[in-house]
Amino acid sequence: MFNSLHEECGVFGIFGTKTSQIADYVYFGLHALQHRGQESCGIVINSDGVFSHYKGDGLVSEIFSAEKLKALGQGNMALGHVRYSTTGGKDINNIQPLVIRHIKGNMALAHNGNLTNSEEIRKKIELSGGIFHGTSDTEAIAYSLVANRLTSKSTQEAVTKTMSEIKGAYSCVIITATSMIAFRDPNGFRPLCFGKTADGAYCVASESCALDAVGAEFVRDIAPGEIIAFSKEGIRSVTSYCPAKEKTSMCVFEFIYFARPDSVIDGVSVHHARINAGRFLAKEHPVEADTVIGVPDSGIDAAIGYARESGIPYGVGFIKNKYTGRSFIQPSQTQRENTVKLKLNAIKESVNGKRVVMVDDSIVRGTTCAGIIRLLRNAGAKEVHLRISSPPFKHPCYFGTDIDSKENLIACKYNSTDQIAEVVGADSLGYLSVDAIHKIAFGADVCFCDSCFTGSYPIPVPDNHTKNKYDTKIGDF
């Protein structure tokens, strides 16, 4: 499945000794996290309290040339961010990290997640004279940090106070003149971990794959509710907000789709969790078939799990065109036809005359899925049994995932899986159960949020769910 669900962000910070290559580390770290946000990115370097930064709309490799990285200069700390913009649209002021040049010192902030009370915070600040430049939640965190810093003895104390004010999902990293501080919301909605390079620098990253990319050894996950500060004095952890495991609610969709399979999150391999999802799927929805194939790239692992559990041979059903970049266009005449085939092609040899189990991670609108199944039919598949390694999407996410609006979700439009199967053209359809989803990452240090499937939210959520709310506000200043 592709292009239907979006994670909002990835963060990467580093704290070490002064080097001219500090920006390179962040570049490689962000490159490894690029799947978490492809719309914009930024890097800020801290050279003994003087901050230099650069940001832009595009992939890390598009925005940062060797010259740009070099121009950022040397430093002992750095922070980077990749972003997929939901709230606030493409406003350049929303690109992170946010860099705050304040009389009390410079500060930069990178955030993955979504606050549930950002509108309240924003309203309060604006009514007391504050100015928001962008439209992202992140600026609300920044304001809270600044306000609390003015009444605190230390930045760490300001972070602690801020965490009592902000609600929702936040995996954050900040750098100040002298320290790097990471903090994760008590639910642990989004992942965050840290590692150590051979040179003794500490790296904080959204996923462990970014630590691998820069050659840092994984140390451990940052716990839900934990504040961890890196400074000359060493590492200091504050766990006063850390809840019991049962109170945590990590986004299970990180395992199913968002995270990279080579990452290990909260103690469990993403690849392994997907293999497990496939195994459970085989148990819950067995079928007689000749081959199991996965929809690239995110359906592959679950397909292998299904094949292993069912004993049906695993095969390669599709080739995905590697060159479909952001500038790839779909001119007019082809819009009526099957646009899926421009990116994906079936391997006739693998499916012709066969009963095929096709595994994918999710169905959103159903149109892409229907197009893919049509590819299999055209390639001669006798039967297509669709197996989805997650339950049906039915509810909005308030914690950082951009799910399509209800009227577009196929699982909201149709009551039964049989109907959906018919719409997408499958001979049969099986979704993974909500029960099973909680077991795919067996042994994890956290519990999971399943609210997009169940509608049962772990914390209070706002009444209305609007995107780009600030863009349509009218009033006489």
Place this chain on the structure above:
Amino acid sequence: MFNSLHEECGVFGIFGTKTSQIADYVYFGLHALQHRGQESCGIVINSDGVFSHYKGDGLVSEIFSAEKLKALGQGNMALGHVRYSTTGGKDINNIQPLVIRHIKGNMALAHNGNLTNSEEIRKKIELSGGIFHGTSDTEAIAYSLVANRLTSKSTQEAVTKTMSEIKGAYSCVIITATSMIAFRDPNGFRPLCFGKTADGAYCVASESCALDAVGAEFVRDIAPGEIIAFSKEGIRSVTSYCPAKEKTSMCVFEFIYFARPDSVIDGVSVHHARINAGRFLAKEHPVEADTVIGVPDSGIDAAIGYARESGIPYGVGFIKNKYTGRSFIQPSQTQRENTVKLKLNAIKESVNGKRVVMVDDSIVRGTTCAGIIRLLRNAGAKEVHLRISSPPFKHPCYFGTDIDSKENLIACKYNSTDQIAEVVGADSLGYLSVDAIHKIAFGADVCFCDSCFTGSYPIPVPDNHTKNKYDTKIGDF
């Protein structure tokens, strides 16, 4: 003379009825003001309170394509800005207009000038929890406006309060959901005027040449200290801050160099003022010569004035290369040689074997001037008498002009004009007197600031004069 002194900004606002071409007006207006700032530009459109904007580093014609203009959509108000960045460097957050999305309504602000108390304002706001995103003075004005708006009945009242807080040079235009408001500091350091299009739209511009460019008829200058609001109710002028003419201190260098000769500022034609400067120069520093030539482009008018007064024939001494854009490079080997000749060439026919009066508007470091005189010598000029249509620069400007630091100013390094003449290679040198400078725009509605020549500032100025002050601040947030 070229590339040595810089104006910081140009503003253009329009208030009219809803049209899809509102962005075009601003585009053409800014294009006419491009000489006031070539580093970045931006346009914001107000469509019944919903603001769309776009900005970037570069010339108006580079940043805005036909598609970009179209994408800004229709509106009934719009605001644009061209900028030359001195304070704060190239930070993208400094590009104007600043767009404020506030709970009380959207607001956009464009500013030409420089505050003298911005650091105090900034300090106060930061210590009360405010966050500055860029490093420009303009953000201080925005904060003041927002804070005052919260305690005022109207935007106009907020502007009035803000004008009691901010000090220095400011010619500003703001647009809100329902009105456009222009205001100019009581000294009137920078120009600001307005006009009316055939369609009945009102345009505010830094110079009248921008009104000509959009086909608007010049109505009048905005007086020093005046606030003027354009709304559905019509035009409303507040003159409570307007001082007596003797208290005003318009930047005289606008007439000598910055403004376009086809502009009329505070009642006087810029072209005419330059002709006058040349006439006075001829009276104060006569010389026997065969021809009078001007250094393009800004020395031409004064040269014609000198020729008229002296009776010495006016000639064309130089050709300036029209294709020397921002991407033009000066590779290594030529740096030792006369780089002036890449942009300027003498016309041998005009100067060979002649005694030449060469008129320019100013000398900053003297190196460019020396290079130009060398061109004339190489072309066979027998004598070169340099005449400068302004007094020597000796003091920093705090009101929006970017003058080189004292140690680079040739008039600070040498005590006598004879010494300077020798350094630049002229046979004689004459500067216009400070007395004369006050007479070149005879009949103007304002008096003039001559502090860069005399060091006598019309209002208190800060103790230290640092650029990019925020970039080197160190402290532990």
Place this chain on the structure above:
Amino acid sequence: MFNSLHEECGVFGIFGTKTSQIADYVYFGLHALQHRGQESCGIVINSDGVFSHYKGDGLVSEIFSAEKLKALGQGNMALGHVRYSTTGGKDINNIQPLVIRHIKGNMALAHNGNLTNSEEIRKKIELSGGIFHGTSDTEAIAYSLVANRLTSKSTQEAVTKTMSEIKGAYSCVIITATSMIAFRDPNGFRPLCFGKTADGAYCVASESCALDAVGAEFVRDIAPGEIIAFSKEGIRSVTSYCPAKEKTSMCVFEFIYFARPDSVIDGVSVHHARINAGRFLAKEHPVEADTVIGVPDSGIDAAIGYARESGIPYGVGFIKNKYTGRSFIQPSQTQRENTVKLKLNAIKESVNGKRVVMVDDSIVRGTTCAGIIRLLRNAGAKEVHLRISSPPFKHPCYFGTDIDSKENLIACKYNSTDQIAEVVGADSLGYLSVDAIHKIAFGADVCFCDSCFTGSYPIPVPDNHTKNKYDTKIGDF
């Protein structure tokens, strides 16, 4: 394996009725063939004999925007080309299709392959007054066609004569004012096939995957030695040069590495041939192990074949970063380290503590391979058994594949596979035998060229093998 061996070209032509979307077809066809050449591309449109064309350095999606495609206009024929430049470097004159505006009519030519007698042809033409603009072989074919056209009754006759002059590998498509003609060298070194769209247009393509991309039904391969002309009169095939199957020598590396797995070439599925290669590999080089993994993307199929034949479970060993585009950089400090890890990461879960069979399609220099094996070791692999689905490379290719020079080829530097295994850090190493390679595409309509493995060339080759030969020629014109 990535970035080590390069195919030189892909071609796509279409002949149909006049439509404004003719350029879109070529765009999508070339996009599907992008793996055959990523350095430059071009499209030419024939609108009743008037040709319009556009070309540039970059991927199809980078060079052609929707506007560019539209600007090419409508037509009834079109021709496109993707290129990886070996001979002649990045000379813009080498970008294909070549467009010839000749008094006898316009002609465009796209070529995949490499001539063995291009230098002789070039010499002859230059000595008779001809001028070559680029340095590619393709221009020699164009000259031959033009010269023969002047003495022939038809273009088809000119093609026939040309085929008696040019030697080597060529899969060509030309369009003239009224016809599209495709011709393939008698050895059939490079693939070429054609299909038919629902609208009745004929498409010629290097690989069948491009036919799928535009929704054309595969008709058949163009036989080695065949000339096939598409015109208003229909299809006409000339088979006078077609040899017996035993005389053909299709490049077997098309099956192993170059072609897309979803293509069917000369009657055999590329995916199937790779699965077969894996099966033979398992038979020839069995080993006790816990998992079989493939190096993405081209080692995956053979790994599945190996797993199926050996019964050892197939696993996913690596994640390849999808965002490593052409602008991705590798700054200085990382060059000493394992640069492979920036593009590839091992999945610890899959290999930790296991005996791993790692399947790849080839080894060129060995450095990339060593880096990949190191990834596995670092991820905890207990043993790494390397299996290569082709024989060792030892000889240059004269037919269109860009193989590294002998001194860089690891199989030339070391005598035994044991030595190579040691150098790359594998516990054991097995190459597929030359015998087996001839069997992987069992049932194909062609025989295979194995000269890069054996040094036994199917046709005479030039004495010296130099790249960019024209760039260093010195002489006094």
Place this chain on the structure above:
Amino acid sequence: MFNSLHEECGVFGIFGTKTSQIADYVYFGLHALQHRGQESCGIVINSDGVFSHYKGDGLVSEIFSAEKLKALGQGNMALGHVRYSTTGGKDINNIQPLVIRHIKGNMALAHNGNLTNSEEIRKKIELSGGIFHGTSDTEAIAYSLVANRLTSKSTQEAVTKTMSEIKGAYSCVIITATSMIAFRDPNGFRPLCFGKTADGAYCVASESCALDAVGAEFVRDIAPGEIIAFSKEGIRSVTSYCPAKEKTSMCVFEFIYFARPDSVIDGVSVHHARINAGRFLAKEHPVEADTVIGVPDSGIDAAIGYARESGIPYGVGFIKNKYTGRSFIQPSQTQRENTVKLKLNAIKESVNGKRVVMVDDSIVRGTTCAGIIRLLRNAGAKEVHLRISSPPFKHPCYFGTDIDSKENLIACKYNSTDQIAEVVGADSLGYLSVDAIHKIAFGADVCFCDSCFTGSYPIPVPDNHTKNKYDTKIGDF
């Protein structure tokens, strides 16, 4: 006047000792010749017979960055070209210098002018098997040179033979492995001169202003019909084709409009010739008036001449916007209005209430002229007397000037100057006489071509005058 008439080219070559800055010289030389062609440019470097080159669509400063120049490497000869494309449109193959990689040695060719027998040459070459890649005349010269080189003992002999074959206007420079050769057609239609740098390098340029730009001393013009070769043996001049002065016919429009005023061509200063044109104009068409103004940039000099002769004071009537680059757009709504005002503005002070003599170099369609006069009227001019420093355009040019087609020329549409005056809105109109035009460059080493005014061509011209003739040819190859 602007944007109405176009010169086609400028050339710059250098022959010296090996240096890494050879490309810089050409860069600066072309920059000085940019007014002769703004659409594309190219530079080729000769490093002991190995040629490297780069070219593109755009200004010299846009196409060549410091890196690009450096990448061209060191050399002892170099050749550059700026081009305005008339024949053949924007085909990238037409960008010069043409680089020929021939078995007899490399050769590069840059050409300014237009052949009158290129179609015949082209036809002959194509029918003997030659292939033209572009559509420019220059390629015909290249073919002739190559063919003649094969039957000659030296390049110089080949040039001599070529000059007996090609007809029309050509000022050419070629570089071979060992020499630089410049040659100019016997009529001397286009200028060509050479100079010497302080380092002893020889430079050939279209105009002397380019020699000034690189610090080379002007040596002399290359005579009509002269071949001049620069090699290790020194300079060698062949004058066998040089006619008597009465047989020459230099384009007089080079003096009136094309060339830069600081250039000296065939012994006469361009600036001086324009001053003269203004003087003759004053004598032929006197009028009572208060001020004389010129239309920038090319009307200024003639205005000064008119003022000097008539005694009417010279004034500055217009300001031209310096920032109207190639990306400047003119959105829809303004097309109905006076678009001239976006680029030009009148200085009210100079013309208000006055009787104005407005001098321009030519009128093509009349629309721009009418717009400019309207600017003056709106600025308050009481009378506008238009004086044109050349006779009316009535006939096509076959020698390298791109004149609008007859149906667009205002002098062809209307019979009397009175009618034209009325159409453009002038109170009176006077054109310079054809007699006078021959006297403006009094003392020149050449006679002049006036065929665009008289229709009397100095050499036979083709029957039909078509642009882009090759683009519409249809035929079955």
